[in-house]
Amino acid sequence: MTATVTSTVTPTPPTTGEALTIAGANMEHTLTPGQSVTPVPVGSPARGAIIAFNGPPGWPREHEGSASIFVSRVIAVGGDTVACTRDVLVVNGTVRHETYLYPHSHPCSGDGFEGKTVHVPLGQVFVMGDHRDDSEDSRVNGTVPVTDVLGKIG
Secondary structure, three states: OEEEEEOOEOOOOOOOOOEEEEOOOOOOOOOOOOOEEOOEOOOOOOOOOEEEEEOOOOOOOOOOOOOOEEEEEEEEEOOOEEEEEOOEEEEOOEEOOOOOOOOOOOOOOOOOOOOOEEEOOOOEEEEEOOOHHHOOOHHHHOOEEHHHEEEEEO
């Protein structure tokens, strides 16, 4: 059985080992719409890992009262600081060089994130899509509890 991740969202949660079908563009070119991926359980995801997770409260829902599953890249983990200045993404004072970004995608554009600094709480991760101009992620919706992570992709 395969769950569909529409715009990186699906109305029903997958069971362990169930494949997800990518339907949104937020992870292009790393993951493309129509691609099937299977999350592998992981304790605490590391920076750079691509994860599937249940959208915490406040994240978009496809249907009222439904579960929502997202796929994004971990940019920072609990205790880290994330900042965006002049479209340069900085984690813990170090500029992130992200070769996986979608061509011409802005490293940290998005709904007022420019000039912001976020301190990631312990037990949480800060995630972003690889196609930053087409991704609703932690820049807009906040951090994700590690307990909501379904697994690592790839």
